[in-house]
Amino acid sequence: MTPAAGPLPDFDNARLFDADPQVLADPHPFYEAARERGPIVREPHYGVFVVTRYPDILEISQRTDDFSAAVSAYGPWAVDVLPRRPEGCPFGEADVSDELEAWRGETPFGFIPVLTADPPRHTDLRSVANRLFTASRQQEIEPRLREMAEEMADEFAEDGEVEFVSRFSSLYPFFVITELFGIPREEQDRLREQFRQRSAAGVTSRPEQSDNTAMRDRIRNERAPGTDPADSLTPNDRQFLDYMRDRRAHPQSDILTQIATARFRDGTLPELEELVEVSSVVYGAGNGTTTDLLTNAMELLAREPDLQAHLRDEPGEIPAFIDEVLRFASPVQGLFRYAKRDAVVDGVQIPAGSVVWLVYAAANRDPERFEEPATFDPLRENARHSVAFGHGPHFCPGQPLARLEGRLAFETLLARMGDIRIDEAEFEPRWPAWYVVRGLESLPLTFTPRSP
Structure with missing residues (x-):
């Protein structure tokens, strides 16, 4: 599959962050x-430095002394509350690292710490997350995850039609991560709604309604100097804090217990408040981005009947298909960094205090790294080298789980669904009006039922 080529748009007039x-x-x-x-x-509109080339993204991701993750998913809207570069300072001399740390000290919880922390704090928090999805753990949970995919697919497998997002791609990751966390069934719907509302804060799928003022106000309020850290905890953060208090006192065989009982690298037992956002971020990421992965994969597959037949005959190639989906239709478009000091990357001067957008989706189509990058090729040998899960210290720790869910989902779905097609009469392409993630909000399908 190769998108139709055409003249490139006017970059200067593009509103990358305003739901164009x-x-x-x-x-x-x-x-x-x-x-x-x-x-x-x-x-030109917000002064954000846009990074689209593969090697530059690798370099900036590794240069944590120069580039902070403090702005992470918030991008241009964080500029109002971040330290500014001193006026009149010659390039090469400005450094706002101390001001950034002072700002963090005033508001320790407002932004999601594990996503926006820098070493050494990030290293400690990340050491906890790294232990959650080991190879042995993946092997242990695979039978149950396959069973869950089969149960969910069987609910519509004989219908011949399905709205894929609401019936599968949004549900499967949710119930997987919820079960792995050990969250009681009676509390799952409420928690799911809380996360839905949190993810939607300041984001709408209707461009005419999206001026991002809600997100901007949220950032300002959360990061106001003197804010009590407890006031920055969302309702689901507080719920996870309660869960972890219980798990630390009464350990179980679930992810919440792993987080609640984890120790930092030096052997110290963290305060639970330090770990609450690890649980919240892992839980949230295990929902939304995997939903987009499954949806994007199904949209591509529904347009390729020969590929459907091939993957049914050769299910061992489904992981390669998933890798190419991640490259070609990256669920996470990109994340942001904040220049702590004047820096030069690929010959470009980036002043201290600047916001930098690492556009992973663009790097995944860099022609210097991927041959014919605009062509979807499920047999592409280097697709796994994409930066769909980021790079460097902030490389997504949940990527093994996402890949496992993708493989199990399509092994299950292809065994039950033949001649999968998009129901064009019902299909109205619509994406969330956000620059960080990308995935269809609905995907109506028709198919021929098959016996697994």
Whole structure:
């Protein structure tokens, strides 16, 4: 599958962060326009440095002394509350690292710490997350995860039609992560709604309604100097805190217990408040981005009947298919970094205090790294080298689980669904008006029932 080529759009007039309908429909021409402009370009509306080339993203991701994760998913809206570069300071001399740490000290919880922390704090928090999805753990949970996929698919397998997002791709990751966390069934619906509301804060799928003021106000309120850390905990954070208090006192064989009883690298037992966002982030990431992975994969598969037949005959190639989906239709478009000091990357000067957007989806189509990058090729040998899960210290710790869910889901679905097609009469492509993640909000399908 190769998208139709055409003239590149006007990058200067693109509203990358303001729900521009053209960008939402297909952001890749805008990413390509940025890459053609230069290695790193400054978009004109918010002054964000846009990084689209594969090696530059690898470099910035590793340079944690120069680039902080403090802005992570918030991007341009965090600029109002972050330290500014001193005026009149010659390039090469500005350094706002101390001001950034002072700002963190005033508001220790507002942003999600594990996503926005820098070493050494991030290293400690990440050491906890790294232990959750080991190879042995994956092997242990695979039979149950396969059973869950089969149970869910069997509910519509004989219908011949299904709205895929509401009936499978949003439910399967949710129930997987919820069961792995050991959350009681009677509390799952409430928790799911809390996460849905949290994810939607400041984000709407209706461009005419999306000026991002809600997100901007949320950031300002959460990061106000003197804010009590407890006030920054969301309702689901508080719920996870209660869960972990219980698990520390009464350990079980679930992820919450692993987090609650984990020790840092030096052997110290963290305060539970330090770990609550680890649980919250792992739980949330295990929902949304995997939903988008499954949805994007099914959209691509539904347009390729020969590929469907091939993967049914050769299910061992489904992991390669998943890897190419991650490269070609990356669920996470990109995350942000904040320049702590004046830096030069690929010959481009980035002043201290600047916001930098690492566009993973663009790097995954960098022609210098991937041959014919705009072509979907499930046999691509280097697809697994994409940066769909980020790179460096913030590389996603849940990627083994996402890949496992993708493999089990499509082994299950292809065994039960033949001649999968998009129901074009019902299909209205719509994406969330957010620049961080990308996945269809609905995907109506028709298919021929098959016996597994």
